[in-house]
Amino acid sequence: MxxxxxxxxxxxxxxxxxxxxxxxxxIVADRASEHPVVVVSAMAKVTDQLxxxxxxxxAANREAAAELLGALQARHREALAGLGGDAxxxxxxxxxxxxLGDLVRGIAAVGELTGRTRDAVMSFGERLSPLxxxxxxxxxxxxxxxxxxxxxxxxxxxxxxxxxxxxESQRQVDERVTPALADGAVPLLGGFLAGTRQGVGTxxxxxxxxxxxxxxxxxxxxxxxEIWTDVDGMLTAxxxxxxxxxxxxxxxxxxxxxxxxxxxxxxxxxxxxxxxxSGVPVWVLNSRAWLPGPPDGARxxxxxxxxxxxxxxPFKCISCKRRIVVVEVISTRMLQAHGFLxxxxxxxxxxxxxxxxxxxSEVSVSLTIADPSALPDIAxxxxxxxxxxxxxxxxxxCLVGENxxxxxxxxxxxxxxxxxLNVRMISQGASEINIGLVVDDDDVPEAMQRLHARFFxxxxxxxxx
Ligand code: ADP
Ligand code: ASP
Ligand code: MG
Numbered sequence: 001m002x003x004x005x006x007x008x009x010x011x012x013x014x015x016x017x018x019x020x021x022x023x024x025x026x027i028v029a030d031r032a033s034e035h036p037v038v039v040v041s042a043m044a045k046v047t048d049q050l051x052x053x054x055x056x057x058x059a060a061n062r063e064a065a066a067e068l069l070g071a072l073q074a075r076h077r078e079a080l081a082g083l084g085g086d087a088x089x090x091x092x093x094x095x096x097x098x099x100l101g102d103l104v105r106g107i108a109a110v111g112e113l114t115g116r117t118r119d120a121v122m123s124f125g126e127r128l129s130p131l132x133x134x135x136x137x138x139x140x141x142x143x144x145x146x147x148x149x150x151x152x153x154x155x156x157x158x159x160x161x162x163x164x165x166x167x168e169s170q171r172q173v174d175e176r177v178t179p180a181l182a183d184g185a186v187p188l189l190g191g192f193l194a195g196t197r198q199g200v201g202t203x204x205x206x207x208x209x210x211x212x213x214x215x216x217x218x219x220x221x222x223x224x225x226e227i228w229t230d231v232d233g234m235l236t237a238x239x240x241x242x243x244x245x246x247x248x249x250x251x252x253x254x255x256x257x258x259x260x261x262x263x264x265x266x267x268x269x270x271x272x273x274x275x276x277x278s279g280v281p282v283w284v285l286n287s288r289a290w291l292p293g294p295p296d297g298a299r300x301x302x303x304x305x306x307x308x309x310x311x312x313x314p315f316k317c318i319s320c321k322r323r324i325v326v327v328e329v330i331s332t333r334m335l336q337a338h339g340f341l342x343x344x345x346x347x348x349x350x351x352x353x354x355x356x357x358x359x360x361s362e363v364s365v366s367l368t369i370a371d372p373s374a375l376p377d378i379a380x381x382x383x384x385x386x387x388x389x390x391x392x393x394x395x396x397x398c399l400v401g402e403n404x405x406x407x408x409x410x411x412x413x414x415x416x417x418x419x420x421l422n423v424r425m426i427s428q429g430a431s432e433i434n435i436g437l438v439v440d441d442d443d444v445p446e447a448m449q450r451l452h453a454r455f456f457x458x459x460x461x462x463x464x465x
Pocket of ligand 2: 011012041047048125191205206208209
């Protein structure tokens with residue numbers, strides 16, 4: 001196989017029904033000569049419904065569970081019928097639904113839902129959808145080869161947010177994916193799913209199919225990774241919050257990674273790490289508005305690569321991470337300043353709780369966390385040497401751009417644009433490519449509008465569409 005592969009990931013909306021799957025097959029057929037590897041998400045909303053199903057099972061709410069299960073079954077059957085039907089696939093779907101039914105009854109009977117069992121329930125979306133996509137690819141004249149992602153991507157045992165073990169995964173990719181490609185088949189895998197060394201199923205965290213594609217792209221030394229979704233690319237802001245958001249034609253790995261980490265849902269936060277390390281460019285593309293031929297930022301999509309073209313705009317994009325908690329830790333002067341910081345970090349590390357933003361003063365440290373599940377324990381532990389106050393319903397706004405390094409006075413312009421809106425914390429990242437602000441979650445739409453209007457009304461056509 002002379003040319004490196006192209007890894008193509010299709011998100012939930014790009015496989016939401018039979019019509020979307022047929023469109024997917026047309027897009028993959030267009031890449032047939034480029035050795036495509038296809039990674040698919042669960043059909044849109046299915047993973048949310050599986051989470052509801054797990055909750056209903058845990059509450060032994062059999063009626064709700066049966067209803068959810070029935071709806072999922074009907075949706076997949078309908079999609080298969082829309083693709084023209086296929087007896088073997090129909091049987092495979094029913095087999096999986098029987099397995100899911102057993103699992104749900106088991107959870108209800110035991111009244112317990114461990115991370116491992118939750119992952120087992122959540123896995124069904126990405127085990128079902130590839131069965132349907134295989135039918136669509138065959139109908140488009142391609143030769144898909146379905147692979148079990150749980151055997152290809154090897155992770156640690158952190159169920160619900162497992163981390164890849166690259167050396168082990170490389171061996172599996174060499175053994176399972178590369179030969180399929182060499183054989184002229186189109187390897188097809190469910191995203192989001194992986195497995196431990198012992199073969200127990202794990203997941204890569206919500207939205208993790210992007211990460212699956214990037215891991216595969218890196219391990220295959222792909223020529224590019226394509227993330228097909230429901231928007232035209234990475235936009236200057238979430239279009240759900242800013243009607244005037246514009247497409248970014250090209251952006252650097254660093255900038256895009258910062259945005260993904262600080263809430264740009266279009267990419268799972270870990271997606272860019274493997275791509276960046278292996279230097280494989282990532283494209284974000286709209287499956288509902290695709291054009292034949294290789295991606296071309298002038299017409300469609302966003303190219304994410306090591307270097308992005310220079311622009312005069314200070315920022316490329318604003319993202320927001322909503323419903324976070326600000327924890328304020330106030331020294332009771334029992335510890336020296338340096339001991340105080342270390343003691344705080346130790347508490348968060350012990351509880352494996354990532355901290356996103358920090359600002360410090362002489363006597364207090366404010367920090368933000370996205371997942372408050374360990375907060376009661378953390379507050380107890382901190383309470384032994386400090387006073388602790390928590391504020392919920394907060395949000396981080398993140399303005400990103402490499403030019404920030406060379407543009408003095410930007411923070412002042414940001415504050416001026418926000419006017420009377422209250423800013424609780426501010427930080428300029430050590431990477432010097434982002435300014436982070438914490439505001440009340442209720443103020444997010446207004447703050448986004450104001451910042452977007454201030455910094456993105458006149459844009460450089462070399463970088464923005
Ligand atoms: P998929 O199911 O294809 O993975 P997601 O819903 O996970 O799609 O991600 C796409 C969504 O991300 C878009 O519909 C958009 O609302 C949201 N989004 C948030 N920030 C951005 C941004 N800066 N650019 C583009 N999309 C964004
Ligand atoms: N289906 C999973 C989710 O909704 C993974 C993904 O779509 O990327 O979280
Ligand atoms: Mg996604």
